[in-house]
Amino acid sequence: xxxxxxxxxxxxxxxxxxxxxxxxxxxxxxxxxxxxxxxxxxxxxxxxxxxxxxxxxxxxxxxxxxxxxxxxxxxxxxxxxxxxxxxxxxxxxxxxxxxxxxxxxxxxxxxxxxxxxxxxxxxxxxxxxxxxxxxxxxxxxxxxxxxxxxxxxxxxxxxxxxxxxxxxxxxxxxxxxxxxxxxxxxxxxxxxxxxxxxxxxxxxxxxxxxxxxxxxxxxxxxxxxxxxxxxxxxxxxxxxxxxxxxxxxxxxxxxxxxxxxxxxxxxxxxxxxxxxxxxxxxxxxxxxxxxxxxxxxxxxxxxxxxxxxxxxxxxxxxxxxxxxxxxxxxxxxxxxxxxxxxxxxxxxxxxxxxxxxxxxxxxxxxxxxxxxxxxxxxxxxxxxxxxxxxxxxxxxxxxxxxxxxxxxxxxxxxxxxxxxxxxxxxxxxxxxxxxxxxxxxxxxxxxxxxxxxxxxxxxxxxxxxxxxxxxxxxxxxxxxxxxxxxxxxxxxxxxxxxxxxxxxxxxxxxxxxxxxxxxxxxxxxxxxxxxxxxxxxxxxxxxxxxxxxxxxxxxxxxxxxxxxxxxxxxxxxxxxxxxxxxxxxxxxxxxxxxxxxxxxxxxxxxxxxxxxxxxxxxxxxxxxxxxxxxxxx
Ligand code: COA
Ligand code: AMP
Numbered sequence: 040x041x042x043x044x045x046x047x048x049x050x051x052x053x054x055x056x057x058x059x060x061x062x063x064x065x066x067x068x069x070x071x072x073x074x075x076x077x078x079x080x081x082x083x084x085x086x087x088x089x090x091x092x093x094x095x096x097x098x099x100x101x102x103x104x105x106x107x108x109x110x111x112x113x114x115x116x117x118x119x120x121x122x123x124x125x126x127x128x129x130x131x132x133x134x135x136x137x138x139x140x141x142x143x144x145x146x147x148x149x150x151x152x153x154x155x156x157x158x159x160x161x162x163x164x165x166x167x168x169x170x171x172x173x174x175x176x177x178x179x180x181x182x183x184x185x186x187x188x189x190x191x192x193x194x195x196x197x198x199x200x201x202x203x204x205x206x207x208x209x210x211x212x213x214x215x216x217x218x219x220x221x222x223x224x225x226x227x228x229x230x231x232x233x234x235x236x237x238x239x240x241x242x243x244x245x246x247x248x249x250x251x252x253x254x255x256x257x258x259x260x261x262x263x264x265x266x267x268x269x270x271x272x273x274x275x276x277x278x279x280x281x282x283x284x285x286x287x288x289x290x291x292x293x294x295x296x297x298x299x300x301x302x303x304x305x306x307x308x309x310x311x312x313x314x315x316x317x318x319x320x321x322x323x324x325x326x327x328x329x330x331x332x333x334x335x336x337x338x339x340x341x342x343x344x345x346x347x348x349x350x351x352x353x354x355x356x357x358x359x360x361x362x363x364x365x366x367x368x369x370x371x372x373x374x375x376x377x378x379x380x381x382x383x384x385x386x387x388x389x390x391x392x393x394x395x396x397x398x399x400x401x402x403x404x405x406x407x408x409x410x411x412x413x414x415x416x417x418x419x420x421x422x423x424x425x426x427x428x429x430x431x432x433x434x435x436x437x438x439x440x441x442x443x444x445x446x447x448x449x450x451x452x453x454x455x456x457x458x459x460x461x462x463x464x465x466x467x468x469x470x471x472x473x474x475x476x477x478x479x480x481x482x483x484x485x486x487x488x489x490x491x492x493x494x495x496x497x498x499x500x501x502x503x504x505x506x507x508x509x510x511x512x513x514x515x516x517x518x519x520x521x522x523x524x525x526x527x528x529x530x531x532x533x534x535x536x537x538x539x540x541x542x543x544x545x546x547x548x549x550x551x552x553x554x555x556x557x558x559x560x561x562x563x564x565x566x567x568x569x570x571x572x573x574x575x576x577x578x579x580x581x582x583x584x585x586x587x588x589x590x591x592x593x594x595x596x597x598x599x600x601x602x603x604x605x606x607x608x609x610x611x612x613x614x615x616x617x618x619x620x621x622x623x624x625x626x627x628x629x630x631x632x633x634x635x636x637x638x639x640x641x642x643x644x645x646x647x648x649x650x651x652x653x654x655x656x657x658x659x660x661x662x663x664x665x666x667x668x669x670x671x672x
Contacts, residue, residue, distance in 0.1 A: 271295020461489025
């Protein structure tokens with residue numbers, strides 16, 4: 040008899056070493072582990088202690104060694120530039136080995152950090168795998184971030200080398216990366232010794248002799264490098280994500296646990312077999328891109344699609360369906376916002392019907408809450424299960440999901456279904472007591488965390504402990520709030536911190552406030568995330584000007600919008616700043632951001648008992664109405 044998912048999950052909690060030890064047989068190890076899991080009492084507990092492996096070997100070389108060198112590893116499709124390419128596993132091995140040689144030639148060795156500031160092109164995957172090959176630690180920075188954010192990451196990781204392309208491509212504009220990189224290096228305290236620049240034909244980067252190396256020239260003379268053994272517990276990458284301050288958190292991923300968790304997920308969560316095509320329509324700059332554009336499909340021997348385009352406008356809302364048909368995609372993974380964009384442009388789903396979508400077995404959504412309406416629409420258009428699953432940069436794979444490879448659990452719209460193996464999720468009240476089924480609480484995971492979950496924050500182990508493990512001892516605090524129903528289905532409803540989710544991108548309102556506060560005319564400010572029909576949430580800023588400032592408010596607001604774009608990047612999607620006389624506060628001086636957000640969204644809310652002056656809320660409402668918000672529908 041087949042095992043039920045619930046039985047399997049129970050076993051993963053009762054016998055984690057047995058469960059993950061078995062799952063680890065999907066991976067090639069150079070040296071076996073001494074222990075599957077380090078002993079109780081250690082913090083954090085580590086997976087596959089003593090083992091040695093190499094992530095690039097598992098993602099690339101072993102498939103070639105097994106005779107699958109001619110199988111496609113990467114389909115690259117760039118609808119704006121018209122470029123298409125396919126790389127076999129042999130191609131990927133050759134180029135990765137060669138680029139590892141380029142890095143080695145620049146003095147990069149095991150443990151050194153390499154920042155990768157690249158768009159959605161095959162060379163990005165090659166650069167990531169080349170780092171893994173020689174045990175260097177990559178840190179990919181999303182192209183939509185500004186020079187300042189890049190500088191922060193170069194400094195914090197103390198990168199020895201930065202690998203970049205001359206440009207990224209956005210609809211209607213070419214984003215020149217090199218001037219941003221030059222400016223980031225100019226402001227960074229840690230100056231990388233070298234950059235390696237891939238010149239794309241859409242923009243030619245000016246090079247600094249001696250420091251900047253041309254990718255193509257360097258590849259021509261590089262000596263290919265083998266995969267070096269690294270410890271399972273050695274870092275594979277650092278991925279910076281928004282924290283509650285302007286200082287991003289460097290989430291560290293290790294090699295062994297990550298390999299095992301991703302290998303487990305491919306057949307069981309995504310129902311994939313080696314040789315089939317998997318497509319995560321995300322960006323390599325985000326965790327979903329790391330795990331499901333690059334590592335997991337390749338570890339499992341699938342073909343991955345690298346799509347340098349948008350769900351709409353490149354050229355139309357049918358592009359996803361063209362890709363599914365052209366590459367025989369079996370499972371598609373994207374963010375609900377992409378589907379809202381497609382629905383806006385193709386409400387009747389005409390474009391779906393112009394393509395043969397019979398290959399598609401399921402659609403996976405994550406990155407933000409899947410509203411039941413979007414989920415239902417997607418399901419009615421595609422006629423396949425639409426599976427919501429819950430993720431964080433910190434975890435590297437699903438915390439909760441559905442498991443068609445084992446058993447497709449009944450879909451409950453609004454819920455990313457049940458906890459993944461090794462995840463023991465509870466909803467706790469403020470006193471740390473479990474709430475009854477259906478009751479809202481802080482969603483936490485009982486320790487130990489399963490493989491792939493982050494063992495630390497780069498150079499910030501105290502922050503790691505304080506931010507995630509202090510409030511509820513014995514648990515990991517996800518900073519998401521929600522509830523668990525009587526059947527064990529998890530509902531993720533909101534963040535408990537100041538993180539907002541804009542078009543599936545995680546952004547910190549605190550970081551935006553730090554930027555606004557640096558404007559010479561701004562005395563005080565607050566940023567909140569308001570509802571947005573396309574992007575889920577959008578940030579808006581409230582500005583209180585310094586006394587004596589009498590320049591036009593619209594001018595100052597426009598400067599603030601520009602400041603956030605220049606300092607954080609276009610991805611912040613910060614378009615609205617509103618000047619107000621005062622901010623609503625509690626008697627102890629805490630800004631009531633939640634009240635402002637509810638007013639903007641025309642929602643009812645309970646007047647905080649501790650509010651200092653309730654009259655301010657009417658002023659805020661009037662200012663919001665002038666800006667087009669706070670209008671009951
Ligand atoms: N490099 C440079 N700029 C970028 C960028 C990149 N890699 N990615 C986004 N930007 C820019 C956009 O061009 C836009 O600039 P603009 O203000 O000049 O128009 C800005 O950042 C905001 O981008 P975004 O929020 O993505 O809005 P959009 O209107 O360009 O696109 C969607 C809206 C819904 C189509 C798009 O957000 C999308 O495809 N989302 C899917 C999200 C996703 O994959 N998330 C990953 C988690 S699974
Ligand atoms: P990131 O670290 O950028 O992947 O963002 C993680 C955050 O996105 C989570 O903490 C949630 O707030 C949100 N999120 C991701 N997936 C889901 C989901 N399926 N449902 C609800 N929220 C989600």
